Amino acid sequence: MKHLAAYLLLGLAGKAEPSAADIKKVLSAVGIEADADRLSTLISELKGKDINELIAEGSSKLASVPSGGAGAAPAAGGAAAAGGAADAPAAEKEEEKEESDEDMGFGLFD
Helix, strand or coil: CCCHHHHHHHHHHHCCCCCCCHHHHHHCCCCCCCCCHHHHHHHHHHHHCCHHHHHHHHHHHCCCCCCCCCEEEEHHHHHHHHCCCCCHHHHHHHHHHHHHHHHHHCHHHH
């Protein structure tokens, strides 16, 4: 990921096709050592390709991936409202007890 991030930063800076040396320079500026194998794979995979087109293509593919969970929220919310109303005071007491730091021997502002 760090190699790709450096590649994208160089692309934003105006380099159409950053070289391995360019990417190593960016990574070394923040104290990261580049992995030669991953770097050569990245350069070979992206050679001759427009990064903006690749991002647009990837975004369209992600749009078709189901995110899951959107339909479950209303069902869980309804069940919690119906059955959880009686347990609310007990849950609040337990939460207050857990948040108390008296048994730990110190406080946040001691």
